[in-house]
Structure formats: C-alpha cells, structure tokens
Amino acid sequence: MTQRPHTLGVAVIGTGRMGADHVRRIQEVTSGARVTAVVDVDAERAKSVAARVDGCTVHTDPAAAMASADVDAVIVASPGPAHEAALLAAFEHDLPVLCEKPLTPDAASALRVLQAEQKLGRRRVQVGFMRRYDAEYMKLKSLLETGQLGRPLMLHNRHRNVASPPGWTSEMLINDSVTHEMDVTRWLLGHEITAVTVLAPTPSANAPDGIRDPQFVVFETDGGAIVDVEIYVNCGFGYQVQAEVVCERGTARVGDGHAMVTNAAGRWGGIIAQDYIERFADAYDREVQAWVDATRRDEVTGPSAWDGYAVAAVCEAAVRALEEGGRMRVELVERPALYD
Numbered sequence: 001m002t003q004r005p006h007t008l009g010v011a012v013i014g015t016g017r018m019g020a021d022h023v024r025r026i027q028e029v030t031s032g033a034r035v036t037a038v039v040d041v042d043a044e045r046a047k048s049v050a051a052r053v054d055g056c057t058v059h060t061d062p063a064a065a066m067a068s069a070d071v072d073a074v075i076v077a078s079p080g081p082a083h084e085a086a087l088l089a090a091f092e093h094d095l096p097v098l099c100e101k102p103l104t105p106d107a108a109s110a111l112r113v114l115q116a117e118q119k120l121g122r123r124r125v126q127v128g129f130m131r132r133y134d135a136e137y138m139k140l141k142s143l144l145e146t147g148q149l150g151r152p153l154m155l156h157n158r159h160r161n162v163a164s165p166p167g168w169t170s171e172m173l174i175n176d177s178v179t180h181e182m183d184v185t186r187w188l189l190g191h192e193i194t195a196v197t198v199l200a201p202t203p204s205a206n207a208p209d210g211i212r213d214p215q216f217v218v219f220e221t222d223g224g225a226i227v228d229v230e231i232y233v234n235c236g237f238g239y240q241v242q243a244e245v246v247c248e249r250g251t252a253r254v255g256d257g258h259a260m261v262t263n264a265a266g267r268w269g270g271i272i273a274q275d276y277i278e279r280f281a282d283a284y285d286r287e288v289q290a291w292v293d294a295t296r297r298d299e300v301t302g303p304s305a306w307d308g309y310a311v312a313a314v315c316e317a318a319v320r321a322l323e324e325g326g327r328m329r330v331e332l333v334e335r336p337a338l339y340d
Contacts, residue, residue, distance in 0.1 A: 008292055009036035011065040013086050014078030015049040016040075018100055021277060022075050022288065023049055029285050033073075033292045037065040040078075063089045071095070073295050075288075080105040087113050091120060096300055098291045100128040101179055103308025107316050110309040111333065118336055123300040126291050127308040129183040131241075133286035136254035140245065141188055143252055150248030152189050154226050157181045158255075160240040161233040162274055163206075170212040173231050174198070174318045178217055181229045182311045183303065184243065191221035193314045195329050198321040206234040217318060238272030239279050306339035 010026055010033050012019050023035050039059045040046035050056040059065040066074060066089055076086045076099040084104045090097045103125070104110045117124055131137050144152060159177055168176075185193060197218040207213035214232035221227065242255030257270065273279040287302070294301045310332060317328040 006032070006296075008033040008296055009070040009072045010034065010075060010292075011037040011039060011059075011062075011068070011071045011073075012075045012077060013039040013062045013065070014076065014082075014100075015042070015046050016077070017277075019075070019077035020049050021284070022077055023053065025285060025288055026292075027053055030288050030292055032296055036070040037068055039065045062086045066090060066093045066095055073097070073292075076100060084109045084113055087125065088116055091116055091124060094120070095124070096291075096295045097125050098128060098288065099125055099308070101183075101308070102175070102312060102315075103127050103305060104312065105175070107309065107313040110305070110312040114305045114309050114336070117305050118338055121338075123304060123338065125305045125308070126294075126300055127303040127305065128287065129180065129187075129303040129307065129311075130280055130283045130287045131180055131184050132187055132283075132303060133290065134280055134283035137184065137188070137243070137283075140243065140252055140254050144188060144245065144247075149245075149250040149252065152223070152225050152245050152247050154246040155185060155189065155228075156244045156246070157184070157227070157229040158240060158242040159229060159231050160235040160238070161276075162236060162238060164208065164211065164213065164233040168208070168211060168233070170200075170210075170215075170322060171319050173211075173213060173215055173233055174217070174322065175315050177233060178215075178229050178231050178318065179311055179315055180241075181217075181227075181231075182219070182314045183307060185219055185221065185227045186307065186310060187303075188243075188245065189221060189223060189225055189227075191223035191225060192310065192332065193219045193227075193330055194222050195220040195327050196314060196318040196321050197327045198318055200322070204232070204234055206236050208234070212322070215322070219314070239275050240272065241279060304339050306335060 026035050035053050037057045038046050038050045039062050046058045050058045074090050074095050074097045080102045199216045200212040217229040219227040244253035317330045321328040
C-alpha cells in the first residue's frame with residue numbers, strides 16, 4: 001500500500017464557481033493538501049485562479065496536469081460531460097479523485113466508469129454528494145441507524161432555489177437538483193430506488209418560459225419506503241433544503257434553518273441562505289477534508305462510483321417520467337462486490 005506524501009498535491013480540473021471555491025478551500029481551510037495545478041479549457045480563467053496560489057501550474061488538458069510529478073490527487077469540478085474522460089485519465093495514472101456530481105451525465109457512461117474502476121481492483125473515486133457531510137444530515141443518519149424510531153416509512157424533502165441559472169431546462173431540475181435527494185434517500189434509508197413518478201402543477205409565474213417549475217417527484221424503494229421531493233428552483237425568496245423522515249415510532253426533521261431567531265421592532269425572524277455554497281459551506285469543508293485525510297492514508301471513502309451510477313440511472317427514469325408521464329422503473333446492473 002502506497003503512503004501518500006505529508007502534503008497532498010492536488011490538481012483541480014475546472015475553475016468555474018465550484019472549482020475556484022475548491023481551490024480556495026484547499027488553500028485556506030483544508031489541512032494536509034495544497035493546489036499544485038489547475039485545469040480549464042479557458043486558459044485565462046485558469047490563470048486568474050492559479051495566480052492566487054504560489055507554485056500552481058496552469059493546464060488546458062487534464063491528462064497533462066495528471067502527468068505532473070507534483071500531482072498526487074485530482075478534484076474534478078468541470079461540466080458533467082467532461083467527467084468520463086477525466087476520470088479514465090485519472091485511472092490511467094492511478095490517482096484518487098473527488099468528482100463533483102454528476103459522476104457522468106447518463107447511466108451508460110457512469111457504468112463505463114464503474115467498469116473501468118473495477119478493473120483497477122480498488123476504489124479511486126469519491127463522488128461529491130456533499131449532503132452526507134452536512135452536520136444536520138449526519139445527525140439524522142446516526143439517529144436512523146440506532147433504530148429507536150423504527151423502520152422508515154416515508155421521507156419528505158423540499159429543495160428550493162431563489163432562481164434558476166440562465167439556460168436551465170425542465171430536465172435540469174431533476175439532473176442538477178433532485179439528484180441530491182436521490183443520493184440522500186439511498187444513503188439515509190439504505191435502500192435502492194426502484195421506481196419514479198414525476199408530477200408538475202401549472203408552472204409558477206416566477207419560472208422562465210418553457211420550464212416546468214415546480215415539480216413533485218415520488219420515489220419507491222426496495223425497502224418499502226415512499227419518498228417525495230418538492231423541487232422549486234424559482235421560489236424567489238431563498239435557498240432551502242429540508243427533510244423529514246417518518247418512521248414507525250416517531251419522526252425527525254432537518255433543515256429548518258433556525259440556528260438563530262431574532263426578535264426586534266415588533267417582528268421575529270431569521271435569515272434564509274441564498275445559495276447552496278452558503279447553505280452547505282461546512283459540508284463542503286468536511287467533505288474535502290475527509291477526502292484528503294483518506295487519500296493520505298491511501299484509502300477512498302465516501303460516496304462511491306456505484307452511488308454515482310445508481311443516481312444517474314434514477315435520473316434517467318425520472319426524466320422519462322417527466323416527459324412521458326406515469327411511473328418509470330429504475331434499471332440497475334447487479335452491484336459489484338467492490339462497492340459492498
């Protein structure tokens with residue numbers, strides 16, 4: 001087993017909002033790692049990010065960065081369609097990877113990544129489902145694992161954004177947002193999702209033309225639970241993520257955001273986060289630190305390539321349900337022993 005160096009040299013692929021935030025995080029928050037290379041097809045953007053980091057090199061080709069002697073691990077934060085090629089290149093160099101979701105944009109390409117990792121005989125990929133590292137979700141997971149509330153029967157989720165980015169489509173509500181609830185469902189309950197139904201009311205007046213927003217997504221699981229997700233990406237007032245699990249002997253809810261409530265001038269209230277980076281800042285910090293710590297031990301932990309593949313398959317079924325109506329079954333290959 002190879003022992004990684006005391007300070008991990010990390011290449012960050014993609015220097016958009018998420019990638020640039022990871023560069024900042026590693027340099028300012030994370031211990032045991034430093035950014036040694038950044039990669040982006042936009043060389044000028046990459047240069048502007050690299051300029052903040054002493055000794056950081058700039059590349060437009062991920063494979064070139066991975067071949068550098070001072071790169072020990074990789075964060076993939078580029079757009080989803082570029083993930084497969086970057087992951088396969090990382091496998092060729094036997095580099096551990098933290099890959100932002102999605103693993104890849106579709107189940108077929110995710111399966112190819114899964115099969116390539118299996119050929120290595122060990123895990124190399126952690127998928128960036130950061131909610132698993134959120135303090136509230138971690139407490140909820142721990143509570144469910146005690147069994148004191150009994151078997152989970154239902155899970156209710158709400159996922160709201162202030163406004164959708166330019167260019168968003170109805171399908172992206174599922175592929176870019178509900179994907180988190182898909183992973184949370186599988187992780188919290190320990191179930192696989194077996195079927196999906198998507199319902200949509202008359203679109204909100206806040207939604208851009210042509211976007212079916214909000215949507216109401218229902219999952220069925222192989223453990224007999226029913227899960228619903230309200231996804232509303234143009235709510236106009238803030239970023240909210242909430243979950244309530246209903247069990248045989250009680251319920252538990254997270255995400256109310258009542259860490260501080262003020263009373264002044266005849267009114268009471270609190271503050272609603274305005275985006276995912278603000279809401280899950282601590283979760284991202286824990287996620288990256290856990291990845292660095294595991295990598296330095298020559299281990300890979302956290303959400304796996306199997307988790308990324310399973311979510312991609314659920315996304316495909318959900319998009320079909322949105323477009324065609326009705327209940328769609330989720331088709332998965334047999335789970336390989338590597339991911340047990």
